[in-house]
Amino acid sequence: EIVMTQSPATLSVSPGERATLSCRASQRVSSDLAWYQQKPGQAPRLLIYGASTRATGIPARFSGSGSGTEFTLTISSLQSEDFAVYYCQQYNNWPPELTFGGGTKVEIK
Amino acid sequence: EVQLVESGGGLIQPGGSLRLSCAASGFTVSDNYMSWVRQAPGKGLEWVSVIYSGGSTYYADSVKGRFTISRDNSKNTLYLQMNSLRAEDTAVYYCARGILTKWELLEKWGQGTLVTVSS
Numbered sequence: 217e218i219v220m221t222q223s224p225a226t227l228s229v230s231p232g233e234r235a236t237l238s239c240r241a242s243q244r245v246s247s248d249l250a251w252y253q254q255k256p257g258q259a260p261r262l263l264i265y266g267a268s269t270r271a272t273g274i275p276a277r278f279s280g281s282g283s284g285t286e287f288t289l290t291i292s293s294l295q296s297e298d299f300a301v302y303y304c305q306q307y308n309n310w311p312p313e314l315t316f317g318g319g320t321k322v323e324i325k
Numbered sequence: 326e327v328q329l330v331e332s333g334g335g336l337i338q339p340g341g342s343l344r345l346s347c348a349a350s351g352f353t354v355s356d357n358y359m360s361w362v363r364q365a366p367g368k369g370l371e372w373v374s375v376i377y378s379g380g381s382t383y384y385a386d387s388v389k390g391r392f393t394i395s396r397d398n399s400k401n402t403l404y405l406q407m408n409s410l411r412a413e414d415t416a417v418y419y420c421a422r423g424i425l426t427k428w429e430l431l432e433k434w435g436q437g438t439l440v441t442v443s444s
């Protein structure tokens with residue numbers, strides 16, 4: 217099983233600042249990496265796939281990078297609506313299986 | 326409008342069975358990849374199962390042999406039959422639709438239904 221590790225567990229950021237979230241895979245997953253945002257009481261929302269492609273309707277302030285085992289989600293200038301938990305997810309498996317990281321909570325500093 | 330509405334959650338004793346439903350509107354379940362993902366209270370996301378448009382099914386090791394994913398094309402509804410339930414199955418269960426060509430990219434989610442396994 218591929219294990220996904222996210223850091224930090226909590227990130228305290230002021231509105232308007234940049235946030236950088238990390239995700240590490242226990243083995244290479246190529247660029248088969250997605251990021252999701254989840255707000256309290258809501259279902260997750262797909263932000264990024266293919267490590268760096270924004271999903272439909274996702275603002276340009278969200279960007280993803282990395283390949284292999286190391287990945288980064290960057291939020292260039294945090295808006296109030298961006299305070300949430302972010303999960304990475306790998307999908308480089310056969311037989312089919314998805315694994316998620318433990319999440320990074322982005323909170324207001 | 327594309328919508329997914331889960332139902333069927335509740336309190337169930339360990340060892341019991343429950344069937345979750347996910348009613349879809351705005352698209353055809355059988356033409357899409359459909360997954361179940363769960364989230365234990367205060368915890369992260371865990372993928373549970375997927376059914377391909379062609380009918381193939383796959384499961385997480387943690388539920389293999391106990392859970393069954395299926396769909397009813399006439400009702401445009403996805404199901405998750407859960408047997409031999411354990412305390413560790415307690416979670417909010419979400420159904421989700423994959424992007425047309427990539428089942429792994431979960432682009433549309435329901436609001437979730439809570440399953441509590443406890444005596």
